[in-house]
Every structure is written in structure tokens, then in C-alpha cells.
Amino acid sequence: MPGPGEQLVETIEATRAVNAHREAARAAVLMVNLGTPEAPTAKALRPYLRQFLSDRRVIEVPKPIWWFILNGFIVPFRSPKSAEAYARVWTEHGSPLLVDSRSLAHKLEAELQTDLPRVKVMLAMTYGQPDIDSAIDRLRRENIQRLLILPMYPQYSATTTASVFDQVTNSLQRLRWLPEVRFINNFHHDENWLSAVTESIRRFRKQRGAPDKLLFSFHGIPKKNLLAGDPYYCQCQASARNIAERLGLADGEWMVTFQSRLGRAEWLKPYTDQTLEELGHQGVKKLHVVCPGFSVDCLETLDEIAVEGRDEFLEAGGESLKYIPCLNDSPEHVKVLSALCRQHGQGWPEFAGGRDAGQSELEARVERSAAAAERLGLE
Ligand SMILES: C=CC1=C(C)c2cc3[nH]c(cc4nc(cc5[nH]c(cc1n2)c(C)c5CCC(=O)O)C(CCC(=O)O)=C4C)c(C)c3C=C
Ligand SMILES: [Fe+2]
Numbered sequence: 001m002p003g004p005g006e007q008l009v010e011t012i013e014a015t016r017a018v019n020a021h022r023e024a025a026r027a028a029v030l031m032v033n034l035g036t037p038e039a040p041t042a043k044a045l046r047p048y049l050r051q052f053l054s055d056r057r058v059i060e061v062p063k064p065i066w067w068f069i070l071n072g073f074i075v076p077f078r079s080p081k082s083a084e085a086y087a088r089v090w091t092e093h094g095s096p097l098l099v100d101s102r103s104l105a106h107k108l109e110a111e112l113q114t115d116l117p118r119v120k121v122m123l124a125m126t127y128g129q130p131d132i133d134s135a136i137d138r139l140r141r142e143n144i145q146r147l148l149i150l151p152m153y154p155q156y157s158a159t160t161t162a163s164v165f166d167q168v169t170n171s172l173q174r175l176r177w178l179p180e181v182r183f184i185n186n187f188h189h190d191e192n193w194l195s196a197v198t199e200s201i202r203r204f205r206k207q208r209g210a211p212d213k214l215l216f217s218f219h220g221i222p223k224k225n226l227l228a229g230d231p232y233y234c235q236c237q238a239s240a241r242n243i244a245e246r247l248g249l250a251d252g253e254w255m256v257t258f259q260s261r262l263g264r265a266e267w268l269k270p271y272t273d274q275t276l277e278e279l280g281h282q283g284v285k286k287l288h289v290v291c292p293g294f295s296v297d298c299l300e301t302l303d304e305i306a307v308e309g310r311d312e313f314l315e316a317g318g319e320s321l322k323y324i325p326c327l328n329d330s331p332e333h334v335k336v337l338s339a340l341c342r343q344h345g346q347g348w349p350e351f352a353g354g355r356d357a358g359q360s361e362l363e364a365r366v367e368r369s370a371a372a373a374e375r376l377g378l379e
């Protein structure tokens with residue numbers, strides 16, 4: 001006997017099979033970001049942290065040992081502390097990560113649909129809501145036969161990008177009729193992305209003045225992940241170097257650091273918090289910080305850098321720390337992602353645009369299928 005979940009999936013699949021006879025196929029871009037708690041409270045942080053930190057892609061410590069550390073220490077002690085930090089950045093519409101990701105997804109869909117009416121954009125989160133399973137279920141109902149997955153991480157890491165891949169492929173295992181699937185691995189080398197980040201820094205410097213130093217702060221990962229072959233560190237270094245070169249910065253005018261470490265193991269170095277202190281002590285007065293590993297602003301940028309980081313730098317003798325916002329839902333970011341999706345959607349009829357040969361052929365096929373479906377008595 002199928003369980004209620006399986007029955008729902010079957011109903012959705014049946015809907016899709018029937019729709020396929022009546023409607024033209026669609027493609028979808030599934031934009032996936034990390035996820036955020038439902039509210040800035042310890043109660044909401046507990047399930048979020050438990051789900052996030054139980055992911056084998058994020059934590060590689062043996063399961064039984066980790067279960068005790070997670071449930072005995074991390075979840076009880078970190079939840080109230082993180083809740084306080086979230087409360088500082090929470091907006092009237094919710095968590096900045098979710099609000100900005102949602103707005104970006106809407107704007108990306110509007111941009112794509114100016115000439116690609118059969119391409120939808122959906123947003124999902126690896127942890128928390130809106131979850132990947134629900135997004136996949138919705139795609140089914142809307143007769144989406146081609147799926148382009150866009151993890152919102154310019155640099156690949158197994159801890160983030162690969163966990164998106166795992167969850168999407170796990171979710172797809174519930175389906176009988178799979179869509180065609182493509183997966184964007186990273187876009188740290190993308191010319192449009194590099195130009196957009198560079199331009200945002202250039203504009204910021206024009207408006208707010210040039211600093212003594214520009215710090216590129218990326219989210220950290222454990223050092224052992226790099227040694228085991230994760231390319232994240234190198235992609236962060238390449239991103240920063242490319243942007244610094246485009247800005248025409250000399251060697252001493254910029255540096256790369258890694259933030260947000262968790263636990264006692266060694267993470268990628270130099271650490272952002274320690275560097276902020278050292279720079280203050282060394283006499284650096286004006287600092288700009290940019291975080292090109294994040295597509296939209298979130299707790300880690302708005303609080304850890306713009307509030308805590310700023311305090312650390314000023315306490316150590318610095319005069320001003322200015323945080324340069326992420327690309328967020330800016331028109332420039334929409335253009336970057338739209339071009340990226342169009343590039344990765346090449347060859348799919350939904351991405352061809354206009355009434356080209358591919359599309360007319362598709363429509364003819366749909367009409368033939370509709371006639372066949374009627375003969376079979378399908379509604
Ligand atoms: C072992 C723990 C963690 C690894 C590895 C890690 C990698 C990693 N994370 C991001 C992006 C984000 N992380 C965010 C929050 C966050 N990250 C961790 C832990 C690890 N991250 C925790 C426990 C949290 C929750 C907040 C906290 O308690 O500190 C966020 C922000 C989410 C938000 O709601 O605003 C993002 C984004 C990257 C890019 C990355 C590795 C490349
Ligand atoms: Fe993180």
C-alpha cells in the first residue's frame with residue numbers, strides 16, 4: 001500500500017502525464033539558496049540548526065559522536081545565541097536571506113519571460129522553507145519537463161553546492177517520469193558576474209571614498225575539506241584576484257579572509273575576525289569589506305561583518321569599516337543570472353525564444369498528442 005506521501009506524488013505524476021497531452025512543455029530554473037530559520041527565536045533555530053548540521057555534506061564527523069555533540073551542545077547552546085543575532089538583522093518581511101532571494105527569483109523570472117514565456121523560476125532552500133521537495137512537486141503539476149538547477153553560490157563547495165545536488169536528486173527519486181536535468185556547478189569565472197561585482201565595488205568607492213584596503217571575506221570551511229579536494233578555497237582566491245585586477249588594485253591594497261568558522265578544528269585561513277583586529281593594530285584606518293561568496297545579504301554579512309566585524313576593527317584602532325552589499329536583487333544581478341541561465345539552457349526549446357523551428361515543431365507535437373489523448377478519453 002502506498003503511503004500518503006507516495007499517493008500525492010502519484011497524483012502529481014498522473015496530472016503531469018495528462019497535462020503533457022494538452023499543454024506545451026515548460027522549463028524551470030530552480031534557484032536554491034542555503035536556507036534560514038522561520039523566526040529569530042531559539043525555538044525556530046533548533047530545527048533549522050538540527051537539519052543543517054545533520055547534513056553529511058556539511059559535517060563529516062562520524063554520526064554517533066556527532067549526534068551527541070549536536071544535540072547535547074550545539075543545538076541547545078547555539079540556538080539562543082544565533083537567535084539574538086538573527087533578531088538584529090530580521091526585517092518586517094522576514095529573514096533578509098529569504099526576502100532578497102525571493103525578490104531576485106521574481107525579477108529573474110520577469111526578465112526571462114520577456115522573450116521566454118515557457119521558462120519559470122522557482123526558489124527553494126536547502127534547509128528550512130521553501131523546501132526542495134515542495135518545489136519539485138510544484139514543477140510536476142506545471143508540466144515542467146526540463147529543469148535547470150542554479151545553486152546561488154558563485155564558488156563550488158561540497159558543503160553547499162553538492163548538498164543542493166544531493167537534495168534535488170533525492171527528491172527526484174520519488175518521481176516516475178523524470179525531467180531533463182542540468183546543474184550549474186559554479187560561476188566564479190563568469191565574465192558577467194565578475195564585471196557586476198567589480199562595478200558594484202567601483203560605484204561604492206566613488207560614492208563613499210577609496211579605503212586603505214579592500215577585504216574580500218568568504219564564508220569558511222574546515223581546512224581538511226580543502227586537503228581532501230574541495231575546490232572552494234581556490235575558487236575564492238581566483239574570484240578575488242580577478243576582481244582586484246579589474247579594479248586595478250596593487251598587491252597591498254586587498255586581501256582574502258574566511259569568516260564564520262564553527263567548532264575547534266582549523267578552518268581556511270586567514271580568519272576574518274582575527275585579521276580585522278590585526279589590521280586595526282597595524283594602523284589601517286579605512287577598510288572596505290565585500291563578500292563575493294554570498295549572492296544575497298544574510299546573517300553572515302549583515303551582522304557578522306557589518307556589525308560585529310566593524311566593532312572588532314574599531315576596537316583595534318581602525319577608523320571606519322564600510323560593508324559593500326551583495327548584488328542582491330539589483331538589475332545587474334538579474335542580468336548576470338539571466339545570461340547564465342540562457343547559456344546553460346542552450347539547446348532546450350523553451351530557451352530558444354521566439355517562434356523558431358524548435359518551438360513550432362514542439363507545438364505540432366503537442367497538438368498531435370492532444371488529439372491522441374482525446375481519442376483515449378483523457379480529460
Ligand atoms: C560546519 C558548519 C558550516 C559550514 C561548513 C558552512 C559552510 C558554508 N555556509 C555558507 C553560507 C551560509 N551559511 C549561513 C549560516 C550558517 N552557517 C553555519 C555553519 C556552516 N556553514 C551555521 C551554523 C549557520 C547558521 C547561523 C549560525 O548559527 O551562525 C548562511 C546565512 C543564513 C541566514 O539565514 O542568513 C549562509 C548564506 C557557505 C557559502 C558555506 C561554504 C562555502
Ligand atoms: Fe554557513
Ligand SMILES: [Fe+2]
Pocket residue numbers: 260300304
Ligand atoms: Fe556566523
